Amino acid sequence: MLFKNKTVWITGASSGIGRELAVQFAQQGANVILSSRSQEKLEAIKAELAPGNHKVVPLDMAQPERLMQDIPAVLDAVGRVDILVNNAGISQRSLFLENEFKVYRQLMEVNYFGLVAMTKAVLPRMIETGGGSVVAISSVAGKVGSKFRTGYSGSKYAVVGFMDCLRAEVTQHGIHCLTICPGSVKTAIGHNSLNGQGEAQNKPEASIENGMDPADAARQMLKAIAARKDEVVIGKGISSWAPTIKRFFPQLFNMMTAKTSYR
Ligand SMILES: NC(=O)c1ccc[n+]([C@@H]2O[C@H](COP(=O)([O-])OP(=O)(O)OC[C@H]3O[C@@H](n4cnc5c(N)ncnc54)[C@H](OP(=O)(O)O)[C@@H]3O)[C@@H](O)[C@H]2O)c1
Numbered sequence: 001m002l003f004k005n006k007t008v009w010i011t012g013a014s015s016g017i018g019r020e021l022a023v024q025f026a027q028q029g030a031n032v033i034l035s036s037r038s039q040e041k042l043e044a045i046k047a048e049l050a051p052g053n054h055k056v057v058p059l060d061m062a063q064p065e066r067l068m069q070d071i072p073a074v075l076d077a078v079g080r081v082d083i084l085v086n087n088a089g090i091s092q093r094s095l096f097l098e099n100e101f102k103v104y105r106q107l108m109e110v111n112y113f114g115l116v117a118m119t120k121a122v123l124p125r126m127i128e129t130g131g132g133s134v135v136a137i138s139s140v141a142g143k144v145g146s147k148f149r150t151g152y153s154g155s156k157y158a159v160v161g162f163m164d165c166l167r168a169e170v171t172q173h174g175i176h177c178l179t180i181c182p183g184s185v186k187t188a189i190g191h192n193s194l195n196g197q198g199e200a201q202n203k204p205e206a207s208i209e210n211g212m213d214p215a216d217a218a219r220q221m222l223k224a225i226a227a228r229k230d231e232v233v234i235g236k237g238i239s240s241w242a243p244t245i246k247r248f249f250p251q252l253f254n255m256m257t258a259k260t261s262y263r
Pocket of ligand 1: 014016019035036037038055059060061088090091110138181186188189190192208
């Protein structure tokens with residue numbers, strides 16, 4: 001068992017990728033701390049996990065200051081966290097010219113400031129207790145831009161930059177920093193994506209419905225954590241190739257994204 005007796009804290013564990021990560025970490029012998037806003041959903045998932053010393057810790061990533069206040073008590077209770085998976089996130093499908101400004105704040109609070117606050121609260125204890133892994137789920141949208149995602153991509157690019165700088169600072173303390181950039185994965189993210197008024201759009205999307213199976217995505221994520229990778233892109237089809245195409249043919253890529261209406 002790859003992660004036997006490790007304590008793994010997963011945000012956004014009530015759905016999609018986070019839920020699958022919880023299932024697979026527990027199968028690999030880990031004790032999982034499951035977090036998101038939905039206590040009931042988390043309790044139901046916890047009940048289905050392979051046996052372990054699992055815990056539910058409800059939290060709202062959109063309240064980073066509160067999060068930093070509350071986390072020390074959780075750390076005192078669990079003793080140590082070996083792996084922090086900053087996975088909670090929301091997306092967006094709306095055009096810049098039609099967006100209210102508050103949509104940008106909503107996306108940055110959850111996807112960026114929430115992640116920074118979690119890391120700020122957990123990392124010192126991780127260092128004190130001998131090291132561990134900080135994992136951030138960014139996105140292919142954190143490596144390339146496309147229509148309908150000015151706020152989402154901005155927040156996910158910010159995560160990539162944050163993790164690159166953090167890695168440079170804390171490798172010397174025995175901390176492994178991994179940035180995961182998934183392409184489309186079949187989860188509720190399309191339904192939960194914000195419209196220009198900051199409300200969930202509540203409709204399915206072909207790219208997400210045809211996306212990777214979340215169990216396959218989680219399997220690849222666990223492998224990347226075990227191999228102590230710095231950054232991985234995970235996905236199928238064009239979404240997994242997009243960062244490479246952009247890197248080697250930036251003008252062509254930018255021309256293509258301006259012409260297509262990829263959702
Ligand atoms: N699916 C994809 O195609 C894809 C691609 C690239 C990157 N990603 C990234 O993968 C991560 C997981 O997304 P998913 O696809 O699994 O989507 P999902 O099924 O919609 O799950 C999102 C998770 O984030 C949690 N969350 C949202 N807002 C929160 C808040 N304010 N406080 C605490 N938790 C919050 C949700 O829990 P509650 O609602 O219970 O709070 C839920 O557990 C996200 O960071 C996303 O950007 C997904």
